[in-house]
Amino acid sequence: MIPAAIILVVLILLSATIIKQGSVGVVTRFGKYQRLMSPGINFKVPLFEGVFRKVSVQNQSIELEFEAISLDQANVNFKSLIVFAAQDSSEETIKKIAFRFIDEKSFMQTLVRSVESSIRAFVANKKQTEILVLRAEIIGAVTDHLEESLNSWGYHLLGLQINDISFDEAIMRSMSQVVSSNNMKLAAENEAQAQYLIKTRAAEAEARAIRVKAEAEKEASELKGAGNARFREQVAEGLANAGKTMQAGDVPPGFMLFTMWIDGMKYISEHGKGNVMFFDGSNEGMERTIKQMQALKTLDKRSLEAAAH
Numbered sequence: 001m002i003p004a005a006i007i008l009v010v011l012i013l014l015s016a017t018i019i020k021q022g023s024v025g026v027v028t029r030f031g032k033y034q035r036l037m038s039p040g041i042n043f044k045v046p047l048f049e050g051v052f053r054k055v056s057v058q059n060q061s062i063e064l065e066f067e068a069i070s071l072d073q074a075n076v077n078f079k080s081l082i083v084f085a086a087q088d089s090s091e092e093t094i095k096k097i098a099f100r101f102i103d104e105k106s107f108m109q110t111l112v113r114s115v116e117s118s119i120r121a122f123v124a125n126k127k128q129t130e131i132l133v134l135r136a137e138i139i140g141a142v143t144d145h146l147e148e149s150l151n152s153w154g155y156h157l158l159g160l161q162i163n164d165i166s167f168d169e170a171i172m173r174s175m176s177q178v179v180s181s182n183n184m185k186l187a188a189e190n191e192a193q194a195q196y197l198i199k200t201r202a203a204e205a206e207a208r209a210i211r212v213k214a215e216a217e218k219e220a221s222e223l224k225g226a227g228n229a230r231f232r233e234q235v236a237e238g239l240a241n242a243g244k245t246m247q248a249g250d251v252p253p254g255f256m257l258f259t260m261w262i263d264g265m266k267y268i269s270e271h272g273k274g275n276v277m278f279f280d281g282s283n284e285g286m287e288r289t290i291k292q293m294q295a296l297k298t299l300d301k302r303s304l305e306a307a308a309h
Contacts, residue, residue, distance in 0.1 A: 014046040022058040024089055025051050026098040033099070036091055053098045057086045059158060064112055068120040074128035078119060079164040082111070082146070084155045096154035107153070114149050115160075118142040128167060135162055 018041050019025045025037030029049045037044075037051070044050070061083045068076045087093050101107040122141045123131060131138075139160055147157045 011046055015043045017042045017044055017051055019054060023054045023056050024094050026053045026055060026094060028052040033095060036094055055086065055094050055097050057089045059083060059085045062108065062111065064115060066116045066119075068116075068123040070123055070128045070131060071125055072127045074167060076123055076128065076131055077164070077166045078162060080115065080119075081159075081161045081163060082115060083158040083160075084111075084150055085158055087151070087154055087156050093154045100153050111150075115142060115146060118145045132165060135165065138162060 017025065017037060019037050019039045021039045023039065025042060027034045027037055027044055027049055029045070033052075034049060061081060064078070064080045064082070066078055068078060070076055086097055101110065119138060119142055122138055126134060139162055143157060143160050146160065150157050
């Protein structure tokens with residue numbers, strides 16, 4: 001009885017198989033597909049049946065690092081991440097995943113080479129200066145090809161990321177120099193534009209100031225002329241009134257001229273601001289000045305008569 005019990009226990013242990021959650025067991029009998037096992041404890045016929053493979057239906061990821069050569073012979077280093085999963089847990093899909101490749105290693109190797117070849121084919125037609133700005137285009141080109149391949153293997157693509165694109169140190173240094181030169185050029189252009197705007201604004205401000213000053217001087221000249229004219233009118237009016245008063249009082253006209261001569265010298269001496277001026281204050285000088293003023297009066301009278309005729 002004891003040997004029989006031991007044999008029974010061994011048979012039970014050999015027939016029991018545990019499938020983890022998120023996986024599906026593929027059972028074969030003498031190497032031929034027989035059925036699927038769902039997650040949990042399952043039983044098979046000992047010695048006749050075996051679990052050929054446990055296929056995961058969970059999301060899987062693989063990170064790649066490889067090198068490609070651009071159109072202008074620059075070495076480009078890529079780091080990418082692929083996320084994929086089984087299309088579903090149906091029998092046909094699981095059979096396709098289980099028997100398409102001889103083992104998991106062969107599948108992963110094919111997947112990696114497929115991604116590398118797609119990216120290298122795309123990069124081979126682009127220059128190094130274009131690659132950094134074509135990340136989205138690279139992903140799009142590789143995704144179309146990879147999705148088709150994965151579908152034929154029973155998987156579907158969940159995501160493809162290109163996390164890093166870099167060049168050799170010498171190329172990165174030269175690109176940095178180009179960027180630095182472009183920044184310096186842009187800074188020089190901005191500085192030139194700023195100086196141009198500053199000088200333009202200064203010139204415009206100076207022109208406005210000149211116009212304002214000219215208008216102010218013109219207005220001041222007009223006001224000054226009007227003031228001088230008004231002053232002369234008042235002087236002439238005052239002289240006329242003074243002449244009438246002196247004539248009524250039988251005062252000789254020469255006395256008025258003498259008084260004006262004295263007042264004129266007095267005004268000039270008070271407002272000369274330290275300047276040295278010479279005047280002929282003798283009687284002969286006064287007589288000469290009076291004769292000149294009388295001559296001007298005679299000339300003005302003749303001009304008026306000529307204008308009247």
